[in-house]
Amino acid sequence: MICFELYAASRAMTSRYRPALDALGLTYPQYVALRVIWHHVTITIRDLGHALALDSGTLSPLLKRLEAQGLITRRRGTHDERTVTIGLTPAGAALEHQAAGLPERIAYTTDLTLDEFHQLHHLLSRVRACATTNTA
Amino acid sequence: MICFELYAASRAMTSRYRPALDALGLTYPQYVALRVIWHHVTITIRDLGHALALDSGTLSPLLKRLEAQGLITRRRGTHDERTVTIGLTPAGAALEHQAAGLPERIAYTTDLTLDEFHQLHHLLSRVRACATTNTA
DNA sequence: CACCATTAAATTGCACACAACTAAATTGCG
DNA sequence: CGCAATTTAGTTGTGTGCAATTTAATGGTG
Numbered sequence: 001m002i003c004f005e006l007y008a009a010s011r012a013m014t015s016r017y018r019p020a021l022d023a024l025g026l027t028y029p030q031y032v033a034l035r036v037i038w039h040h041v042t043i044t045i046r047d048l049g050h051a052l053a054l055d056s057g058t059l060s061p062l063l064k065r066l067e068a069q070g071l072i073t074r075r076r077g078t079h080d081e082r083t084v085t086i087g088l089t090p091a092g093a094a095l096e097h098q099a100a101g102l103p104e105r106i107a108y109t110t111d112l113t114l115d116e117f118h119q120l121h122h123l124l125s126r127v128r129a130c131a132t133t134n135t136a
Numbered sequence: 137m138i139c140f141e142l143y144a145a146s147r148a149m150t151s152r153y154r155p156a157l158d159a160l161g162l163t164y165p166q167y168v169a170l171r172v173i174w175h176h177v178t179i180t181i182r183d184l185g186h187a188l189a190l191d192s193g194t195l196s197p198l199l200k201r202l203e204a205q206g207l208i209t210r211r212r213g214t215h216d217e218r219t220v221t222i223g224l225t226p227a228g229a230a231l232e233h234q235a236a237g238l239p240e241r242i243a244y245t246t247d248l249t250l251d252e253f254h255q256l257h258h259l260l261s262r263v264r265a266c267a268t269t270n271t272a
Numbered sequence: 273c274a275c276c277a278t279t280a281a282a283t284t285g286c287a288c289a290c291a292a293c294t295a296a297a298t299t300g301c302g
Numbered sequence: 303c304g305c306a307a308t309t310t311a312g313t314t315g316t317g318t319g320c321a322a323t324t325t326a327a328t329g330g331t332g
Contacts, residue, residue, distance in 0.1 A: 001239050002253060003149040004168050005260040008189055010142040011289075012267035017139060018290090029318060032140050046280060053144055056281050058319050064282095065317080082280040082327050103137050110266040116259060117138060123248070123256045124141040130246040131148035147319075154320090165288060182310065192311050194289050200312095201287080218297050218310040 002127070016106050024098060030066055031099070033059070037072060038096045042087045044077070053132070071095060138263070152242050160235060166202055167235070169195070173208065174232045178223045180213070189268070207231060 014028045021031055029052075036051045037043055043051075049059055063086060066072045071092035077083035107117065150164045157167055165188075172187045173179055179187075185195055199222060202208045207228035213219035243253065 001171075002243065002256060002260070003146075003153060003164075003239065005257060005264070006142060006146040006149050007164070007168070009260045009264040009267070010139075010146040011189065012264045013139040013142055015290090016267050027317065028139075028143070032143070035137075044280085049280095053147065054318095055320070057283080057321075060282050062318075077280095080280085080328070084281065103139065107138065110263060112259070112262060112266070116262070119255065120138060120259045120263070121141060123252060123259070124138070124145045126248060126252070127246060127256070128141070128145040128148045130248070131145070131152050151320090163287065180310090185310095190288095191290070193291075193313080196312050198288075213310095216298070216310085220311065 006127070013106070016109070017102070020099075020102055020105070024095060025069065026095075026099075029054075029058070029062060031102075033062060034066070034071070034092070034095065034099075037086055037088060037092070042085050044083045044085050046083060048086065066092070142263070149242070152245070153238070156235075156238055156241070160231060161205065162235075165190075165194070165198060167238075169198060170202070170207070170228070170231065170235075173222055173224060173228070178221050180219045180221050182219060184222065202228070 017028055017031070021028060024031075026034070032052060033048060036048055040047075045056060045059055045063065049055055052059075063072065063074065067074055070089055073087040073089060075085050075087065077085060112120070153164055153167070157164060160167075162170070168188060169184060172184055176183075181192060181195055181199065185191055188195075199208065199210065203210055206225055209223040209225060211221050211223065213221060248256070
């Protein structure tokens with residue numbers, strides 16, 4: 001039952017982020033979305049959805065909440081008016097510094113060695129690749 | 137970002153179960169709850185919650201739906217009336233046979249070797265243990 | 273150019289997760 | 303024994319995930 005182990009481990013790890021994210025006023029999905037936006041500065045909802053493997057049914061309300069918090073901006077595309085490009089407000093950009101080093105701090109509290117992290121990362125990307133490519 | 141890999145891999149694997157579970161009329165959380173019930177035949181909500189790392193806020197409505205589907209029974213404890221013991225209806229017990237071998241069939245469609253599965257299982261239980269014990 | 277298939281977001285509906293709270297039963301301590 | 307702390311389920315409220323549908327814009331084909 002690898003699937004249950006993934007499901008339980010994912011929830012357990014996410015719960016480790018919760019105290020720090022609560023202090024920033026973010027949920028975990030909001031945080032990972034912001035990470036992608038911080039990295040790209042501006043990004044379409046379409047590309048954000050590909051990066052996170054989430055559809056507009058999840059992202060639309062999530063991004064609406066981030067906009068309501070004054071962290072991001074939404075702008076309709078000019079040459080393709082179907083697209084919406086997400087940008088950062090000063091507050092949204094500033095939040096990157098407050099959240100800096102969070103994954104490292106969490107990883108530090110686990111007992112895994114660096115080598116085990118690399119192994120796990122490799123296996124998880126394999127699993128994810130198998131599970132996604134074959135589905136399409 | 138092990139946490140995001142877990143989050144993405146978990147969702148990807150769960151989506152692999154979806155077609156088979158749709159045919160059984162189950163969601164993935166309902167399926168994993170039923171697996172525990174099949175194994176124990178009868179179990180209190182408390183113990184089920186410990187096995188799945190889910191609280192009554194999640195389990196109460198989930199079990200109510202399984203009961204509405206005629207798969208499980210709920211019975212108040214006799215010597216401790218706070219507890220509720222879950223049992224199986226004939227339909228709920230029969231479903232075990234229809235769901236037999238599902239994890240193996242899903243695992244077969246991934247490219248991982250048996251050895252990689254063991255490694256992954258080991259690392260995931262380590263992660264889960266670190267993430268849960270230190271939180272408590 | 274007209275038209276249809278495709279694409280991007282948003283919306284709706286359902287089922288989790290989880291925090292916070294409530295209600296009822298039990299336990300334990302003075 | 304009496305009563306406060308604890309335990310067990312259930313309820314409420316918020317925020318995802320994801321299927322299905324809707325709306326609007328784009329692109330390709332005849």
